Structure formats: C-alpha cells, structure tokens
Amino acid sequence: MLKISNKLVDMSLDKAGNLSESRVVSISNALKSLGEVERFTILKAFYLALVKRVQSRVMRLESVLEVNAHIQETLKKLISKSRPVEKVVNVINPNLLGGIRIKVDDLVFDTSLRTKIDGLERRQ
Amino acid sequence: MEILKEFGIKPELLLAQIINFLILLFILRKFLYAPILRVLKKRKDIIEKSLKDAQEIESRLNQISLEREEKLKQAGLEAAVILDIATKNSQQIIKVAHEKAQKDAARLAEKTQRALETEREKMFGELRAKVSQLVIMSFEKVASKIITEKDQKELIERSVKELN
Numbered sequence: 189m190l191k192i193s194n195k196l197v198d199m200s201l202d203k204a205g206n207l208s209e210s211r212v213v214s215i216s217n218a219l220k221s222l223g224e225v226e227r228f229t230i231l232k233a234f235y236l237a238l239v240k241r242v243q244s245r246v247m248r249l250e251s252v253l254e255v256n257a258h259i260q261e262t263l264k265k266l267i268s269k270s271r272p273v274e275k276v277v278n279v280i281n282p283n284l285l286g287g288i289r290i291k292v293d294d295l296v297f298d299t300s301l302r303t304k305i306d307g308l309e310r311r312q
Numbered sequence: 313m314e315i316l317k318e319f320g321i322k323p324e325l326l327l328a329q330i331i332n333f334l335i336l337l338f339i340l341r342k343f344l345y346a347p348i349l350r351v352l353k354k355r356k357d358i359i360e361k362s363l364k365d366a367q368e369i370e371s372r373l374n375q376i377s378l379e380r381e382e383k384l385k386q387a388g389l390e391a392a393v394i395l396d397i398a399t400k401n402s403q404q405i406i407k408v409a410h411e412k413a414q415k416d417a418a419r420l421a422e423k424t425q426r427a428l429e430t431e432r433e434k435m436f437g438e439l440r441a442k443v444s445q446l447v448i449m450s451f452e453k454v455a456s457k458i459i460t461e462k463d464q465k466e467l468i469e470r471s472v473k474e475l476n
Binding site for chain 1: 448452468470471
C-alpha cells in the first residue's frame with residue numbers, strides 16, 4: 189500500500205517536481221472505478237502520503253523575532269541544496285531565546301540559544 | 313629278773329602296760345595324729361600356695377608398675393610431640409589468620425576509599441549540575457532582557473553564515 193500511495197504521489201507531481209492540482213484530481217477520479225472499500229483504502233493512503241509529501245517540502249523556520257523576506261529567501265535557497273523546499277513558514281518562538289531553528293522533512297538545523305543551553309545542561 | 317624284783321616291778325604287769333601303751337599308741341595314731349597331721353599339711357599347703365600367689369601378685373604388680381611407667385613415659389613423649397605439632401599448627405593458623413585479617417582490612421579500606429571517592433564525585437557532580445542549572449535558569453530569565461533586537465538579528469545573520 190505504501191508503494192502504491194508513493195507512486196500515486198509521484199504521479200501527482202509535474203516535471204518541475206511541484207504538486208499539480210489537476211493531476212491529483214485526475215488520479216482521484218481514476219480511483220472511482222475501483223470498489224468502494226479498495227477506493228477508500230487507497231484514497232486514504234494516497235492523501236496521507238500527499239500530505240506528508242507536501243509537509244516534507246515546507247521549511248519551518250522558528251525564531252524569536254520575525255525573519256525578513258530576504259533572509260527567508262536566502263535560507264530557502266541554502267536549504268534547497270539538500271532538500272526541496274516549496275514554502276517557508278516563519279514561526280515565532282520566544283522559547284528559543286535567540287538564533288533560529290529550521291526543520292524540513294527529517295532535516296533539522298538548529299542554532300538557537302535554547303538548544304545550546306540544553307546541550308550545556310546535558311553535558312553536566 | 314632279780315633287779316626287776318628288787319625295784320618291785322612285776323614282769324607280767326609291765327608287759328600288760330606295754331601292751332596297753334601300744335594299743336593306746338595305735339589308737340592315737342590312727343584316730344588323732346593322722347587327721348591332725350592331714351589338717352596341718354593342708355594348712356601348710358594353703359599357706360605355701362598363698363605365699364606363692366602373693367609373690368606372683370607382687371611380681372605382677374611390679375611388672376604392671378614398670379609397664380605403666382613405660383607407658384606413661386611413652387605417653388609423655390607422644391604428648392610432647394603432639395603438643396609441639398599443635399603449637400606449630402596453631403602458630404601457622406594464627407599467622408595465616410593474621411595475614412588474612414590484614415588483607416581483609418586492606419581490602420575493606422580500599423573499598424571504603426573507593427566508595428568515598430565515588431560518593432564525593434557523585435556529590436560534586438550533583439553540586440555542579442545544581443550550580444549549572446541555577447546559572448542556566450538565571451541566564452534564561454535575563455536572556456530575553458539582555459538580548460536586544462539587534463543581537464537577535466545578528467544571531468540570525470550568523471546562523472545564515474553558518475548554514476552557508
């Protein structure tokens with residue numbers, strides 16, 4: 189089921205690797221020919237994989253202050269070298285104390301003071 | 313015969329007396345002397361036997377006494393040997409016990425020392441952790457006040473450079 193859903197997700201992307209709404213609709217329509225149980229199961233897996241794929245391309249940027257657009261774009265370009273990034277979401281997190289924390293899919297880049305302090309605490 | 317008559321002895325009376333005497337002698341010998349002699353002989357035999365037994369007993373007693381003295385002497389020698397061995401063994405046991413006690417004491421002292429060091433290190437570790445926690449907590453409380461907006465921007469830019 190995982191292989192099928194991943195294949196369907198791959199089919200939903202255009203040549204540039206971006207999610208194509210029309211392809212998603214086409215695939216969903218094509219699945220209507222299946223039986224109700226199979227269709228529901230495959231659709232569920234497909235949508236879950238789709239959401240995961242979309243989320244995996246969202247760069248979550250945490251910071252104490254709002255990061256300006258120029259820096260966001262710079263960071264997006266830098267991260268895109270190792271992971272594809274479609275969208276940047278800047279989340280304000282005062283708990284970081286300083287610095288930033290970036291999460292894309294399974295990649296984490298953390299320069300926050302909070303993490304450094306936690307590291308110091310763990311070393312004691 | 314003339315002489316006998318001169319002394320007034322009658323030969324027939326003398327003969328009768330001689331016969332009487334012989335008869336009396338026979339009777340005495342037959343019914344009195346023989347039993348008495350038998351009894352005396354029996355008593356003599358008993359006394360001789362008793363004396364002989366007494367001598368044998370005395371001899372036996374002497375022999376037993378000698379044997380006892382010999383055995384006592386032998387026992388004394390054996391006791392001395394046993395005592396000597398026991399003394400040596402006890403000295404050896406005491407020596408071994410003493411060495412073991414010394415080793416045990418040294419081991420216990422080492423163990424105690426190690427336990428004390430471990431405990432001290434643990435205490436220092438806990439103290440260090442507590443102090444660190446306090447420092448970190450204090451820093452966290454003042455960080456938001458002492459880190460200005462400019463500092464925050466610098467930190468972000470530094471992160472960008474680091475990522476680059």
